[in-house]
Amino acid sequence: MILVLSVATVLWLIGWLMKAPRRARWTMIGLWMAAILLGHVLLPDGHPIRAATGHDVRLWALIIGFGGAIALYRVGLGRLRAQAQQQPSAPVTAKPTFSDTELDRYARHMMLREIGGLGQKKIKNAKVLVIGAGGLGSASLLYLAAAGVGTVGIVDDDVVDNSNLQRQIIHADARIGQPKVQSAAAAMVAINPWVTTRLYNRRLTETEAEDLFAQYDLILDGTDNFATRYMVNQAAVRVRKPLIAAAMTQWEGQISLYDPAHGGPCYQCVFPEAPAPGLVPSCAEAGVLGPLPGVIGSMMAAEAIKQITGAGQGLRGRLMIYDALYADSRILRTKLRDDCPCCSGGRLPS
Numbered sequence: 001m002i003l004v005l006s007v008a009t010v011l012w013l014i015g016w017l018m019k020a021p022r023r024a025r026w027t028m029i030g031l032w033m034a035a036i037l038l039g040h041v042l043l044p045d046g047h048p049i050r051a052a053t054g055h056d057v058r059l060w061a062l063i064i065g066f067g068g069a070i071a072l073y074r075v076g077l078g079r080l081r082a083q084a085q086q087q088p089s090a091p092v093t094a095k096p097t098f099s100d101t102e103l104d105r106y107a108r109h110m111m112l113r114e115i116g117g118l119g120q121k122k123i124k125n126a127k128v129l130v131i132g133a134g135g136l137g138s139a140s141l142l143y144l145a146a147a148g149v150g151t152v153g154i155v156d157d158d159v160v161d162n163s164n165l166q167r168q169i170i171h172a173d174a175r176i177g178q179p180k181v182q183s184a185a186a187a188m189v190a191i192n193p194w195v196t197t198r199l200y201n202r203r204l205t206e207t208e209a210e211d212l213f214a215q216y217d218l219i220l221d222g223t224d225n226f227a228t229r230y231m232v233n234q235a236a237v238r239v240r241k242p243l244i245a246a247a248m249t250q251w252e253g254q255i256s257l258y259d260p261a262h263g264g265p266c267y268q269c270v271f272p273e274a275p276a277p278g279l280v281p282s283c284a285e286a287g288v289l290g291p292l293p294g295v296i297g298s299m300m301a302a303e304a305i306k307q308i309t310g311a312g313q314g315l316r317g318r319l320m321i322y323d324a325l326y327a328d329s330r331i332l333r334t335k336l337r338d339d340c341p342c343c344s345g346g347r348l349p350s
Contacts, residue, residue: 097121105192109147109148123147123149127151128218129152130144130220131222131228131232133155135248135293135294136248137222138167138293139169140222140297140304142169142301143298144195144304145192153198154200157201159179160179171184214241216241218308222246226280227274233258236258237348240261241261243257244258244303246300248283249288250289250325251325252324257307257314260346262316268341269335269337269340319333
């Protein structure tokens, strides 16, 4: 046994002097021990080599087995240490989607089976563009902000005027003369500081509409002239964005969701041509009930939340008309037109 241990020691020293890796040195010793074990198995009892290296093979088997167990333990321990060094010393928790204040604020939404926490997260991640910060935009913008829509873009080139305040409740007397987009953003952030507003203090043009719409998930059109409505519809169709458009006059308002990319008609399918000039007077010419834009604008916000979360049945393929004078509402079915010059009956280019 002394001979075997001496040779093993010499092999280790030779490896150390040659600066061989520890694994190579252990390999040499392992081969030496395997040769001793093999010799005890193959050589007859009483052979000089067996006598010089011990007489019982079971002793060497026990020693080799014990040494192998120690080696396996060290290898396993080394791997565990390496994994521990790769992992952070303290557990890292994911950044919560909502702060405690937001959870309390949106609790009534999250209680709704059709929205819940997942739906509220979709609302927070949504980007909605609202064209017009006037009567319809006032209510829709306020409720989009209050609902927690993460990013809201506002397009309007007008300034707040005293005549607006009868119905445009997002603005205030103290902000008369300010750009409407700035006035609206101030009111929205005052309600919900977690909303991000993007302001476009200019008139929307055909050249920029498509690029702008492509940055958003949903478009809301609250403009008051047919030329802009047709231009907005055309841009929304081209970039395949759903469009919620509404209009009103005197005591009556209407609203629908236009989305030919998903089987619904576009605005021009329902209204192929603009009415003759003077046939449909503007609010400034014919007047409008103060709360009416609030009612229709709130409907726009409600339809937007439904579109974002997938809750309920939206107004795709349906035109809702509300008559405030007689407290009556009705829904008309709408459909794609094969000869529509804008969407060609939903056959959009890929």
